[in-house]
Amino acid sequence: MNTAKRNDQWQGKVFSDGWVVPAGGTTPVIEPATGETLGLIGAGSPADIDRAVQSAMVAQPAWSAMPFDQRAEILREAARLLKERAAEINEWNVRECGSTYAKAEWELHATYEQFLMAAAMPMQPDGALYPSVVPGRMNLSRQVPIGVVGVISPWNFPIMLAMRSVAPALAVGNAVVLKPDPQSGLAGGLLMASVFEDSGLPSGVLHVIPGGPQTGDALVRHPDVGMISFTGSTAVGRSIGAVCGEMLKKVALELGGNNALVVLDDADVDAASSSGAWGSFLHQGQICMQTGRHLVHRSIYEEYVDKLATRASQLSVGNPRTGQVHLGPLINEKQRDRIDSIVRETVSAGAKLQAGGTFTGLFYSPTVLSDVKPDTPAFREELFGPVAPITVFDTEDEAVALVNGSPYGLAAAIHSRSMSRALSMASRIKAGMIHINDQTVNNEFHVPFGGMGASGNGGRFGGPANYHEFTQTQWVSLTDKPMIYPF
Template identity: 75%
Template sequence: MNSGAETKEWSGRLYSDGWVSALGGVSNVVEPSTSEILGNVGNGNRDDIARAVQSAAKAQLAWAATPFDQRAAVLREAARLLKQNEGEINEWNVRECGSTPAKAQWELHATYEQLIAAAALTMQPDGELYPSTMPGRMNICRHVPIGVVGVIAPWNFPVLLATRSVAPALAVGNAVILKPDVQSAVCGGLLLAKVFEEAGLPSGVLHVIPGGPEAGDALVRHPQVGMISFTGSTAVGRSIGATCGQMLKKVALELGGNNALIVLDDADLDAASSNGAWGAFLHQGQICMQTGRHLVHRSVAEDYANKLVERAKALRVGNPFKDQVHLGPLINQKQRDRVDDIVRKTVEAGAKVRTGGEYSDLFYQPTVLTDVTPDMPAFNEEIFGPVAPITVFDTEEEAVELLNSSPYGLAAAVHTRSLSRGWALASRIRSGMVHVNDQTVNNEFHVPFGGMGASGNGGRFGGAANIHEFTQTQWVSAMDAPIKYPF
C-alpha cells in the first residue's frame, strides 16, 4: 500500500472479486481545502451492485462455514494492517475529508479497536438452551448469519463508520457490500478493501462499490440483500426504512441528531464551556452527535457564553494538510451554504452573533449565537457545522422540555456539580445516549451506540449488541425419538 494515487490498484476502479473497472464510470476525488483533484475512483451503478450481490451470495456460504478462529484471524490481521498503513490512510482522511491529523489518528485507532472487538465476537456463544415442556426435547435458539449485508457509510468519519458495520457483519459469517460516499471513497472504502484483501479475506466476501444514489437504491432494493446498515441523514434514512419495511428486510438506521448540552446553575463553567466547544466545533461540527443546542440556566448564561466565545476565538481554521489548525474545511459548497443559511436566518429572527458567522471558501469560522429561541432555525435544525446556539432556561423542567421538543434523540449531556442531580435529569431525557459532566460526541467500541426518535430505528452498534444486529435468530428443537400425536 504505497502512497500516490497513480500507483494504486484502486485508481479509477472498485473492489468486487478483485480490482475491476466500474460499469458506472469514474468519479473524481476532490480535496475540499483546495478543490484539487487528487485522483479518481470507480463510480458504481445498478449493474455493479447486481454483479456484486451475485458474487457475495455465493461466497457467503463458504465464509459462514469457515471455523470461527479462522474468521477471527482475518479480522486481527486486518487490524494489524490498518495500523501498519496508518500514515497513508490518515493522509487520505485529511485530504479527502478535511479532517485534522489528530481527528484522523483518533478515527484510525477507534477503527482498529472495532476490528479487534469484532474478532472477539466470533468466539462468543452463538445460541442459548431453553427448557421444554416436552420430555426429552432440546430447545436451542441460535444466531445465524443474515447472508448478504449492505452497508451504506457516510463521509464524515468514513473509516470508522464503515468498519463499525463491516467488521461485525463479517465476524458472524455474513458477506458484505460496502457503498462508501463518493466524497470519502478512498479512505472510507477502497483502502479498507485493500486491507481486507491483504489480510486474506476470501474473494467475494467483501465488495466495495463507491457510488451515489443510484448505487445506494440498487443495494437497498436488491432482493438478495438481507439487511441494510445505513448511517446518514434522517430524510434518506426514512426512505430506506420504508423500502426495507415493504420488503420485510432487516434495517439498522443511525441517523441525524440535534443534540443538546444542558448547563445547570451549579455547573463548573470552565469545564462546561470546554465540553461545549469540543462538542460544537470538533471536525467542523460535521458529526451526528454534534452539540447543536446549548441550553444554559439564565443565571450563568452570560458567563458561559463569554467563556465559549473565548474558546471559539482561539481556534485556528485552515488547510489541515498544510497547516497546524483546529478546524478544516466543510465537505462541500452545498454544506457550507446550508450552514450559513441557518445562521443568517437565525440572526434575522433576533439572535446575536457573538463570534464567527463568516467564511472563506469552505472554511467556516467557529460561531457562537446567543438569544436563540425555540422558534429559530438554529434551534430546530441539525446544523452539521461549527455553530453553537445558546438558549436560556429558568428551571430544570423547562430544560428537559426544550431538549425533548426535538424529534431527534441521539445524544445529550448535562453539566452539574451534583452527580445525583445529573443522573435524575438524565432519566427524564429522551435520547439514546446521555452523558453527565461530559459532551455529546462520545463513542466507545464496546458500548451499544444508537438513537431514538428521528435519530434511528433502535438499532445498536457495539459489543454484544453487534451479534443481535447482524444475525437472525433460529429456533431448533430436537428429540432422540419422535413424538406420537393423537392423530
C-alpha cells in the first residue's frame, strides 16, 4: 500500500479489528512548530476500549498457540516494513512530535532493533526443570502469556516507548491494546498499526486506540486486562499503580526523573560539558532521562559553567522540518509556560541566567542556570525542557547526598578520570541506571531499563527482563503414577 492510501486509511479512525470510526469521535493532529492541523485521528472512548479488549481476548489463544517460528516471522516482517517506511514514519515524527530528523531516525532504528530482539524471543527457553523431594515427580516452571496487555505510551519518543512494550508482549503470545498519547497518536500508534497489519499479524491481536485520560483509565480498570505497561509522569503512574494493586494485576511503571550528572574534580571538563549539553538539550529536554541537575565540584565549577553556556549559545532552534536545527519546538504551550515559570522562579531565588531563558512561540532557547540552590524549582522538579541547572559541591559525600536527595531514581552520570573512583560513587547512588564518563540519556534494546523510587518499579524493559515482565510463571508437576495419600 502506498503512502497516500495509508494516509487515507487512518483519517478519523482507530485500529481495532481493522480501521474503524470510534465512538469517541476525532482529535486533530497538530504540528507544534507551526500550529497547523495536519489531519484527524480517531479518539477512543471507554466503549471502544471495552470492544477492543473483548476482541483481544478472543484472538489471543490462537495467537499464543501459533508455532513460535511463525510468530517470529511476523515480527521480522514488521521490522522490515518499519525500515521500508522509514521516510514516511520519520516525517510524521518530525511534524507531529517536534522531533529533529536525526532524533526521528535514531528512534526508528532503535525500534527496529526492538523488533528484531522481540522476534528472537519466542525461540528462547521458556522454563526450567527443578528437582523434587517427592520420588518420581518432575517439576517444571514455565512462562505463560498474561493474556491481554494494556500499553499506555507517551508523546516524546512515541514509537520506541510504545513498541518496547508492544513487541515483546506480542512475541511471548499476548494480545495488546495500545493507547498512545493523542499528541502522538499517529506516529506512535496508527502508523505502527499499519506496519503490523501488513506484516500478517492476525486480526484482533493488536488494537491501537488513541485517547485521553478517560480512555486510559478505562484500559487500566478493565477486568479482562491482565497487565498495564505505562510510561509517563510519576503522578499518573502512582494512580495507575494504586488501581492495579487493588485489582491484583501486573503493572510496569516507567516514570519521571530528575537525573543528575556529577562532575568530579578530576574530570575532563570539556567532555563533561559536552555530555551535559547533550543530556539537557536533546529533543528540547523532553526526555525522562534528561540531565536535570548538573552537580559540579567547586574547583572546576566556573570552567564548567563557561563551557556549558558556550555550548548552549551555539545551538540553533527552529522548525526541524524546514531547516537544520539542534532543537525543535516544545510539545505545547502548557509545557512551555511551565518551563519558563521554573526558570523565572529559580532566577528570582538567586540563580544566574548564563544562557537562554527566552522563547518565541513554542521554541525555547537552550538555557543554562548557575548558582542553583537545592531548594529552588529548577533543582527540585522534573524539568522536561531545555534547561541545565548547575549546582556546586565540595565533597563526594555532599554530591551523593544531593543526588539521593531527590525522590526520583531513574538515571545518573559521573565524570571522573578514575574509573574505580566513579564506580565507588555509583554504588552509593540510588538510580536504576548510572553511566560513567557519559550522560544520562542512554538506551540499549538488550539491557534492562528502569528506575527506582518515584521513577518506577524497576528494570522492566530490555533483554532478559522482557521474558518475565510480559509473562506469568506457572509451576507444573508431573508424576508417572497417580499419588496415593493417607485419606
